Ligand SMILES: Cc1cc2nc3c(=O)[nH]c(=O)nc-3n(C[C@H](O)[C@H](O)[C@H](O)COP(=O)(O)OP(=O)(O)OC[C@H]3O[C@@H](n4cnc5c(N)ncnc54)[C@H](O)[C@@H]3O)c2cc1C
Ligand code: SF4
């Protein structure tokens with residue numbers, strides 16, 4: 001190898017050591033090469049600073065293969081076009097990260113009640129004319145109905161998580177049709193991405209209607225469930241969904257509270273009732289939101305909050321100053337837990353069976 005190339009690869013090696021978690025070739029082999037996700041580009045082979053990788057031509061395929069001692073420098077995994085390593089691509093950019101708890105103990109909340117507190121402040125101060133949230137359909141418990149709320153006192157009854165897709169974007173548009181100018185929308189990344197498209201696409205609504213404005217509160221999301229499937233899943237275990245007080249997913253468990261009792265299953269048990277669309281989704285933390293909220297990274301009773309935009313920063317700081325929430329900065333350990341979960345989601349679709 002020429003000294004220049006060697007020097008450049010060593011510099012890259014150093015950057016990885018100082019800035020990110022490094023993965024050895026073993027991980028690249030397990031996640032990308034063995035399952036057939038490899039595009040045979042040869043980047044890993046040609047970027048190995050210690051030259052222990054070769055492209056083995058097997059049955060017409062180029063298969064990166066280890067022929068010496070891997071020093072776990074992380075280079076091959078980092079530059080592979082099929083892996084995700086950088087914080088920016090896994091969790092997205094954010095200005096600050098917090099653990100937040102609402103100081104209002106009344107009403108429904110999923111974790112720390114941060115989302116409801118932000119919405120309360122935004123409506124109270126007329127920063128937005130309305131907030132789009134998801135509430136349960138009174139006729140079909142746990143079936144989400146997107147709702148445009150204008151009165152802050154109505155927010156707590158729509159607190160908590162409903163683990164099924166809710167058409168919040170349609171409800172937002174209903175608001176603009178009624179003459180609203182600024183709407184704060186709560187949604188998972190699939191919904192927030194639609195709004196982001198409407199903001200950035202040259203033909204998008206927000207490019208055309210200069211008077212319309214939106215504030216995006218994103219929810220972390222690993223997956224949601226098909227409503228009918230979820231009803232049946234619970235029924236098979238003798239539970240009528242109308243008796244369920246709360247559903248929650250954390251630490252790989254799906255928990256259901258019924259009249260003070262709790263039942264739990266491994267999240268994997270619900271695979272058959274997971275919404276099919278979620279298999280293709282890669283964004284855990286809602287990268288296009290102004291503020292992203294979830295529970296990963298915080299203990300029970302607190303919401304993890306990522307402030308992504310200046311506007312999100314204003315809402316967060318003012319809600320804090322108004323005494324509606326308490327907040328502590330999130331430590332690196334918690335951020336790493338979020339990063340790990342985000343990586344899991346970003347590449348889990350590789351496990352889907354290929355039609356070829
Ligand atoms: C389908 C789904 C999956 C999730 N998965 C994860 C996960 O894997 N890991 C994680 O850390 N967090 C996940 N969350 C986010 C988490 O459950 C909480 O919503 C978040 O931590 C905020 O809690 P909070 O107490 O601050 O919110 P609250 O103050 O209780 O407010 C929650 C707000 O979300 C709205 N809402 C509820 N359901 C929906 C819905 N389906 N669509 C749009 N808005 C809704 C409510 O109307 C309410 O305004 C998920 C949320 C959803 C909707
Ligand atoms: S030494 Fe580095 S680049 Fe080479 S195989 Fe190991 S981790 Fe990959």
Ligand code: SF4
Pocket residue numbers: 028032033037038039040041042043044045064076079080081082
């Ligand atoms: S860098 Fe990734 S995609 Fe390219 S040959 Fe290596 S494993 Fe395959």
Ligand code: SF4
Pocket residue numbers: 165188189190191221222223224275277278281282
């Ligand atoms: S996993 Fe993705 S598609 Fe499914 S509800 Fe969550 S954000 Fe939407």
